[in-house]
Amino acid sequence: MLRVVWPINHACDLMKIDRLIISxxxxxxAAELTLCPGLNGLSGANGAGKTSVLEAVYLLGYGHSFRxxxxxVIVQDGSDRATVFAEIRVDHGRAVRRIGIERxxxxxxxxxDGVDVSTLxxxxxxxxxxxxxxGSHALMSGxxxxxxxxxxxxxxxxxxxxxxxxxxxxxxxKQRNALLRTNGAxxxxxxxxxxxxxxxxxxxxxxxxxxxxxxxxxxxxxxxLCPELGRAEVVFKDGWKDLTVDDLISRCAGWRTERIRDRxxxxxxxxxxxxxxxxxxxxxxxxxxxxxxxxKLAALCLLLAQVLHHRAxxxxxxxxxxxDLPAELDGTHQAxxxxxxxxxxxxxxxxxxxxxxxxxxxxxxxxxxxxxxxT
Ligand SMILES: Nc1ncnc2c1ncn2[C@@H]1O[C@H](COP(=O)(O)OP(=O)(O)OP(=O)(O)O)[C@@H](O)[C@H]1O
Ligand SMILES: [Mg+2]
Numbered sequence: 001m002l003r004v005v006w007p008i009n010h011a012c013d014l015m016k017i018d019r020l021i022i023s024x025x026x027x028x029x030a031a032e033l034t035l036c037p038g039l040n041g042l043s044g045a046n047g048a049g050k051t052s053v054l055e056a057v058y059l060l061g062y063g064h065s066f067r068x069x070x071x072x073v074i075v076q077d078g079s080d081r082a083t084v085f086a087e088i089r090v091d092h093g094r095a096v097r098r099i100g101i102e103r104x105x106x107x108x109x110x111x112x113d114g115v116d117v118s119t120l121x122x123x124x125x126x127x128x129x130x131x132x133x134x135g136s137h138a139l140m141s142g143x144x145x146x147x148x149x150x151x152x153x154x155x156x157x158x159x160x161x162x163x164x165x166x167x168x169x170x171x172x173x174k175q176r177n178a179l180l181r182t183n184g185a186x187x188x189x190x191x192x193x194x195x196x197x198x199x200x201x202x203x204x205x206x207x208x209x210x211x212x213x214x215x216x217x218x219x220x221x222x223x224x225l226c227p228e229l230g231r232a233e234v235v236f237k238d239g240w241k242d243l244t245v246d247d248l249i250s251r252c253a254g255w256r257t258e259r260i261r262d263r264x265x266x267x268x269x270x271x272x273x274x275x276x277x278x279x280x281x282x283x284x285x286x287x288x289x290x291x292x293x294x295x296k297l298a299a300l301c302l303l304l305a306q307v308l309h310h311r312a313x314x315x316x317x318x319x320x321x322x323x324d325l326p327a328e329l330d331g332t333h334q335a336x337x338x339x340x341x342x343x344x345x346x347x348x349x350x351x352x353x354x355x356x357x358x359x360x361x362x363x364x365x366x367x368x369x370x371x372x373x374x375t
Contacts, residue, residue, distance in 0.1 A: 015088060015089070015090055015127070015128065015316050016037045016088070016089050016347045017035050017057065017087070017088055017089075017127075017319065017347065018034065018086075018087045018088070018089050018096065019032065019033070019034055019035070019086065019087040020032070020033045020053075020056065020057065020084070020085075020086050021033075021083075021085040021086070022052075022053065022056045022083075022085075023082065023083045023084075024075065024076040024079035024081060024082045024083070025052055025055065025056055025082040025083075025084065026055070026074060026367070027047075027049045027076070028049050028052050028056070028076075029367055031053065031367070031368070031369040033053070033362060033369055033371070035347065035360065036347075036359045036360040037345075037347050038345075038359040039338070039341075039342070039348045039350065039357060039358045039359045039360070040347070040348065040349045040350070040358060040359070040361075040362065041350050041351075041352070041356035041358025041361045041362065042054075042351045042352075042356075042362045042363075042364055042369070043351070043352055043353065043354065043355075043356050043362070043363060044353070044363055044364035044365055045353060045365070046353060048364040048365050048366065048367070049364045049366070049367040049368075050323075050324075050351035050352075050364045051067070051323050051324070051351060052074075052367070053351075053369060054131070054133075054323050054351060056084040057086075057127075057129055057319060057349060058129055058131055058321060059074070059084050059101050060084055060086055060099060060101055060123060060127040060129065061124055061127040061128060061129030061318075062124065062129065062153075063101065063108055063123075063124065066133055067135075068135075071103065072103065074103060075103055080104055080105065081104035081105075082102070082103045082104075083100060083101070083103075084100065084102075086098070086099055086127070088127065090126070097112065098112070098113050099111065099112055099113075099123050099126055099127060101120070108120060110122070112126070121156075121163060124156070125156075125157070127319070128157050128314075128319065129318055129319045129320075129321060130303050130307055130318045130319070130320050130321070131303075131320075131323070132303055132320075132321070132322050132323065132328070133321070133323035133324070134323060134327070136296060136299040136300070136303070138295075139295075139298075139299040139302070140278075140279075140290060140298050141287055141288065141290070141295060144274070147276055147277055148275055148276065148277075150306070151207060151277055152166065153306075154306045154309065154310065155206055155207065155210050157310060157318070158210070158309065159206050159210070161202070162203075162206055165199050165202045165203050165206070166203060168195065168198075168199040169200055169203055169272060169273070171195075172192045172193075172195035172196040172199065173196060173268060173271070173273055175192045176192045176193065176268055177267050177268055179192070180262050180263050180266055180267060180268065181266050181267075183263065189255075189256070189259060193251075193255045193256060194252055196251070196252075196255065196271065197250060197251040197255070200251050200271060200272050204238055204272055207236065207238075207272070207275060208238075210309075211234050211236040214234055214305050214306070215233060215234055217305035217306075217308040217312075218232050218233065218234050218279060218301055218302065218305040219231065219232055220308065221301045221304045221305045221308060222279075222281070222301045224336060224340055225297060225300060225301060225333065225336050225340065226281075228283070229281040229284055229294065229297065230281050230282030231281070231282040232280065232281050232301055233280055234277055234278070234279055234280075234305075235277065235278050235279075235280055236275070236276075236277045237275060237276045237277070238272065238275055239270060239271050239272050239273065239274035239275035240270050240274075241270060243270065254270065255268070255270075255271070258270060279298050279301055279302050281298070293329070293333075296328055296329065297329070300329075300337065304337070304340060304341075306318075307320060307341075307344060307346060311344055311345075316345075317344045317345065318346070319347050319348075319349070320341055320346050320347070320349075321348075321349050322337070322348060322350040322351070323351050324351055324352060324353075325337070325350050325351070325356075326352040326353075326356070327352070327353075335357075338350075338357050360373060361373055
């Protein structure tokens with residue numbers, strides 16, 4: 001039985017965006033929003049720029065958009081760069097950090113308190129953002145890559161050593177894949193497989209512990225959000241398929257025996273880079289049978305369980321983005337999501353074309369954002 005010991009990261013013990021400044025991002029030429037710590041609603045007509053505001057916040061947490069398209073599509077036509085700047089309240093509201101991200105032809109550039117950061121992950125750590133958007137139903141039936149990214153996002157924030165292990169594994173995996181493609185000599189594989197094995201052991205342990213910890217959170221969220229779907233549980237697959245890790249003498253041996261077949265395919269077919277996790281409900285069958293609404297609720301259960309866990313570990317929930325919530329869920333489920341997030345004391349940005357539940361409401365029109373109630 002794995003024991004869950006989560007380190008408390010005091011650097012993040014209160015995290016709300018006070019001020020958000022956006023420039024030349026899609027149709028938003030210049031916008032400045034003073035956000036409230038609770039529910040911020042952004043309403044406006046189709047194409048007004050609501051999702052673009054959410055995208056701005058998302059960029060601070062991920063360095064890419066949640067929408068499809070190349071990295072430069074966010075830069076306003078005719079501009080050479082898009083920038084997002086935020087003042088973030090940390091340390092139980094006692095301190096303010098200033099973070100900024102810019103996309104230009106030179107790539108990404110990040111700033112923390114006015115100084116360039118050497119790695120964008122320093123910014124991402126300060127801006128944990130969780131997003132539910134019209135494409136989120138694909139989390140259930142889409143490629144495992146997206147689910148893995150979600151899992152690893154959660155771990156990145158709650159497990160300090162995760163990023164280092166993940167990078168170490170990815171580096172070694174890339175080398176092994178290059179050897180497979182160029183038909184490298186067997187002896188050249190050994191050091192990289194050894195390196196992969198060392199990183200993989202830790203990666204897998206962290207993922208299992210995390211998923212284990214989420215079981216309770218997922219059951220809690222599903223019980224509140226969609227009790228009609230029955231009891232929920234999370235299922236984790238380590239990426240080794242029929243070769244279970246426990247059966248392997250070592251992961252190194254696993255990759256060694258796979259070399260011939262991997263050479264034929266030109267890539268490493270098994271290992272933590274193929275891991276997956278899913279949510280299962282007692283009253284629902286195979287994921288392919290889910291209605292679109294059920295798939296959205298399932299995705300939300302995973303996301304909100306991560307919110308719950310994040311808050312339990314770090315003392316503060318991530319910022320939650322809900323794009324077009326009224327179009328995505330029926331009224332009952334919308335109300336449950338909002339109530340849940342209010343109880344978690346989460347800062348939320350929600351968009352829609354009509355009435356929205358909000359503590360502070362913004363109207364968006366042709367890329368111009370106006371606060372309707374300056375409370
Ligand atoms: N690179 C770009 N430069 C300029 N304008 C862009 C760029 N990319 C998208 N747009 C435009 O920006 C606008 C804002 O789109 P956005 O998706 O934010 O609107 P929205 O308010 O969320 O609309 P909806 O209600 O339809 O979801 C759209 O009119 C779109 O055509
Ligand atoms: Mg939109």
